[in-house]
Amino acid sequence: MERNQSGVSGFTIKHKANGSIKRLKARLVAKGFTQSYGIDYRETFAPVAKLNTIQVLFYLAANQDWPLHQLDVKNAFLNGNLEEEVYMEIPSELETSFNNNRVCKLKKSLYGLKKSPRAWFDRFAKSVTKQGYTQCQADHTLFVKFSSEKKIAVLIVYVDDIILTGDYEEELLGMKKHLAKEFEIKDLGYLRYFLGMEVVRSKKGIFFSQRKYVLDLLKETGMLGCKPADTPMDSTKKIGTEKNSAPVDKGRYQRLIGRLIYLSHTRPDIGFLLVL
Incomplete structure (x- = not known):
């Protein structure tokens, strides 16, 4: 059984692809830094999509003319199932009549807990593999499904951002519906912005900008x-020649x-x- 954890409210600003403000966001966060390994948690590792895998997927989509669909899981970490019993003190920002003498028992994982990323990914991976997808062993965030006609559906997830692609169109639509039943999903349509990269598609291919x-x-x-400069570096510059430069x-x-x-x-x- 875990010791009581503290909670705190967090406030952030969400931005659009062009840098303008999209919305203001408030979130209840557990103070996971107070947790101790072996007492409050054990396994915490959660895989993250490799950038090389994402790039190869984009190359395939451009070469094979596959669509790139993007989904976003709202409050992803709140979907994870906790194996341990976790209790949390009620944050002072939440005014109740029993703040001082009661604590919360968490039914699901919460942002800030050491175990939350792993709990969320385990829940997501089980949901996807139940639909007949095979998890890639070289990159555990990549899932693939083939049809009897050798069509392919590919899914990759980066924490709460999902990309769907392939020529197995019925399955892509079916996976969208399945995920919408399992989690609170926002369908962002065709890929426009991912991991700090703006994505523009044309007949000539896929263009990326940061x-x-x-x-x-x-x-x-x-x-x-x-x-601006014509080249990334001055070809006449000699590195490490300044003897009296500031540290x-x-x-x-x-x-x-x-x-x-x-x-x-x-x-x-x-x-x-x-x-x-």
């Missing part, structure tokens, strides 16, 4: 409005390199610069 991501990066580094903020530098590496997935022209 415009908002780049603008946020420029703003963070104080370079918003800077002059570099190691954490900030590593964070910047990490963000640029992610950007290189849609801008491979900067890849060489990042390995210098």
Whole structure:
């Protein structure tokens, strides 16, 4: 049995693909950082879709002219089933007549709990495989189903974002209906925005852009409005020649390199610069 966990209300701003504000969001979150391994939880690992898998899926969709459907699971972590008994103190923001002398027993997982990501993914994977899909062993977030006519339906999930594709159109529609019965689903139609990437499809193929991501990066580094360059790097620049330069903020530098590496997935022209 778990010890009592504390809860707190969280407030966030959701943005559209172009960076404008979409809506304001409030969420009840458990203080999972107070949990202790072996006492309050055990297994916590939950797989996340590999970017290489997502890219290959996009390449196949472009090559085979498959549609790319996108679904979003609302409050995904609230769907997970808890194996342990979990109790939580009532947050002070929720005014009740018994705040001080009672606690809540959680029936489902809650955002903030160490076990929530795993509980949600286990529930989702079981729901999908019950429909005849096979879970890929190289990437557990990828599920595939074939018809007797060798048509294929492919599903990949990244936490609560789902992509459906393939030429097995009846199954794609059937899976949408199945998921809508199991969870609270928002059908976003054809893929437009995924993992910080804007997606535009035409007869020539699929175009990816990270415009908002780049603008946020420029703003963070104080370079918003800077002059453009013809190449990612000055070919005459000699690295490490300044002897009296100020020390570099190691954490900030590593964070910047990490963000640029992610950007290189849609801008491979900067890849060489990042390995210098």
